[in-house]
Amino acid sequence: MAILGAGAAGIAAARRLLARGLSVVLIEARGRVGGRALTARIAGQAVDLGAHWLHAADDNGLVGEARRLGLPLFDAPQEPRLILGACEADAIETRRFHEAWADLDAAISEIGAGGDLLPASAAFERLAPQARPYRDTLAFAHGPFACGVSLDTIGAADFAAARDDLDLFVAGGYGALVARLADGLPVALSTRATRIDRSGPEVRVETDRGTLTARGLIVTVPVPVLARGDIVFDPPLPAATRDALGALRPASYEHVVLSWPGGPLHEAANTTVAFDGDADENLGLLANFDGGVLHYADLGGALVGRLGSPEARAGFARESLSARFGRDAVAGLRVLHASGWGEDAFSACAWTIAPPGAHGARAALREPIGGRIVLAGEATSSTLWGTIGGAWAEGERAARDVAGLLAGVSAAST
Missing domain, CATH: 3.50.50.60 (FAD/NAD(P)-binding domain)
Structure with a gap:
């Protein structure tokens, strides 16, 4: 065989x-x-x-x-922290964001269960008015950050069929x-x-x-x-x-591995972070993953192709965090690796x-x-x-x- x-x-x-x-x-x-x-071993940690x-x-x-x-x-963390501008959202804002997150999941599942003709983005029409302030963040987090494409691209049926309840990390x-x-x-x-x-x-x-x-x-x-x-x-x-x-x-999803000692999220162990901002020009963060001192800045969707190379993605991650938190905050930030699965001849994508x-x-x-x-x-x-x-x-x-x-x-x- x-x-x-x-x-x-x-x-x-x-x-x-x-x-x-x-x-x-x-x-x-x-x-x-x-x-x-x-x-791989990077900075003494399994990455x-x-x-x-x-x-x-x-x-x-x-x-x-x-x-x-x-x-x-x-x-693994199930609910992300929300950063608005350079500050973490307060408890009330965070609760509303998580409620909007769950509502969008439910709306996509309902649409997907009814057929395979609509994109996952159709679910936004079913969200309550109080979820609207988080639309761009949700569009990024559920689209490029979760699926590697925009919610306009993936079918609601495909999104809804994916099982994703309990997530784990392995030592x-x-x-x-x-x-x-x-x-x-x-x-x-x-x-x-x-x-x-x-x-x-x-x-x-x-x-x-x-x-x-x-x-x-x-x-x-x-x-x-x-x-x-x-x-x-x-x-x-x-x-x-x-x-x-x-x-x-093909879906596009790439890691930029950061060392950022003393950064604004240095105390957040194994924490996913969602940022407000344009859904097409955003990134997600997994801070201090595996309980260590490194971070993933993750890029997905069409942005990955527009940037064109691992080096450009690394630069985008640094500039995005600098624009949000200030240049002094990223003075100690180092990019240790940027992936390029889309350019890999034997992969050509992250997934489908x-x-x-x-x-x-x-x-x-x-x-x-x-x-x-x-x-x-x-x-x-x-x-x-x-x-x-x-x-x-x-x-x-x-x-x-x-x-x-x-x-x-x-x-x-x-």
């Missing part, structure tokens, strides 16, 4: 197939495992440069894996957890698949380091990479699969979203191809899309599906 991609989905699929007694090889274009989950939150902990299989390995888990980093789960797996690193020949009784996978054949294939390559044709399929993918790949949209009318594309991508090929990843999850937990669950699902397909082929041939 061959698996393209050694991110969370590929690792989960390989573990599941090996447990069934099947032989497996993982083919990974990068020189490392983990995909968009990557932990996730990609995925950080264990979203939807009650449905996230990686929570159980962390516990099995004895890794401590701790709660040592999410990327480190995913990489640890790949220990001992047969992985061919720095091996780029270029062509998939599915015309014969076996699947032939051509790479820049040779060709291999397999009875079945699981493809966990991100949707934008498949959609732009980096891997040629012969015969081509079915029209329904191509249409589904084209229906989903479904615009209005396209939520069903996720289910379409789960349909087997030619009886031997199955797609998996965050994009194929209808309820955990955009998350490493969703990719993990979909990898396990793909392993079950492909094993079942091949069992059916074997039974039919006897």
